Amino acid sequence: MAYVWGVDSASPVDNRLLQCVLTRFGKPLFWGRYLSTVPRAASGLTRAEIAFLHRQNIKVLPIYNAFRSAVGYGNGKTVAREAVRYALRLGISRGTYLFANIEHYFRIDEGWIRAWVDTIRMSGYKPGIYHDPIRGQFSKAFCSAVKKDARVRRETVLWSAQPEITTTGPRNAPAFAPNRPPCRGNVWAWQYGRDSRVCPIDTNLIDSRLYNQLF
Template identity: 55%
Template sequence: MANPVWGVDSAAPVNQQLLDCVKREFGAPKVWGRYIKTVPGAADGLTAQEVSFIRRNGIKILPIYSDFRQATGYREGQTAARNAIYHAGRLGIPRNVAVFANVERFFEVDAAWIRGWVNTFYTSDYKPGIYHDPIEGGFSTAYCAAQAEDEKVRAHTILWSAEPEPGVSKASEAPAFKPQSPPCEAHVWAWQYGRDADTCPIDTNLFSPLLLSHLWT
């Protein structure tokens, strides 16, 4: 694989102060993961002004949808996907960009929800992505069951892994790209290898070059 690309994600909006902090403490990010809808107490949603600022600085945007607290049930997966697709369209995110469901390690998750998420995206302008923890929690079992039930899950889903977690680092000191995967075939093209940096409110990530054509440039 070609060299991975270094980047960050944040619940906080990207402004000059935060960008300067990241560049000073860690390096220049090529990708920035940001939430497409505000969730009070958890994340600020992207605004048109912020999008312009990020893109003007030559940074690709990885869109995240997080307005749900569990990931169970086919209809619930459909509903989350429809809402994510709506907000992607509202922001003007172009076709073929992946939108990542934020499935935290402590969420309940089942195969039906994953199939609902993927199948709804399959008929949309966007690609289904899922942020997950393949070790802690039930995601791996649910994902492998979902792809056994529906080939579209394996073929079209892009995964963003939260394991292993060696810790936050500068771009120049990032680990080799070796994200943990579920124990079945999976396109794990993103890896959040460090969470909750002390000096800037960001997490640090590596991204496969395969993902770059599915980011907002």
């Protein structure tokens, strides 16, 4: 299986940040960015930024993080609809994976996960979830959701935040070995390096099947 190297950032991508990454790490083939602005957390993606990345032949991995709790089917449905609204406004093609950003300190339950998957599926996009499979409540909630609806396992791409090693470029990236929930799931992405000291980015490896369905 081929794995592709790329980065994500809370900061907007401009020429200065791109040159930092190119000089210190290498060429990313994708860039994870947040769909909306969250004060003191992340700047929202813009159409101009997408165009800039596409001119560099860099795909966009869209992330939605404008929520702080992931409990309840109704809440999951609302959050997913907002993610879809932002994606459509930015011109992101249907069929692209949209990732919910679940931090390890979030409250989360299986109903929220099922709602995210159901609502993203019905919108024409594809459901992804960034998560920590070791710390926090995600693994238990995900496996419960899978027991209730097998489509959650089949359709969701998981982006693991563990183990955290160090930031590297593509040439010295580790072998693809993310931690996973204890039940089966499509762990196709791994954020193996966080908070680089030289550029404000994290470094990632993703499965080529996911890369082919980014924007």
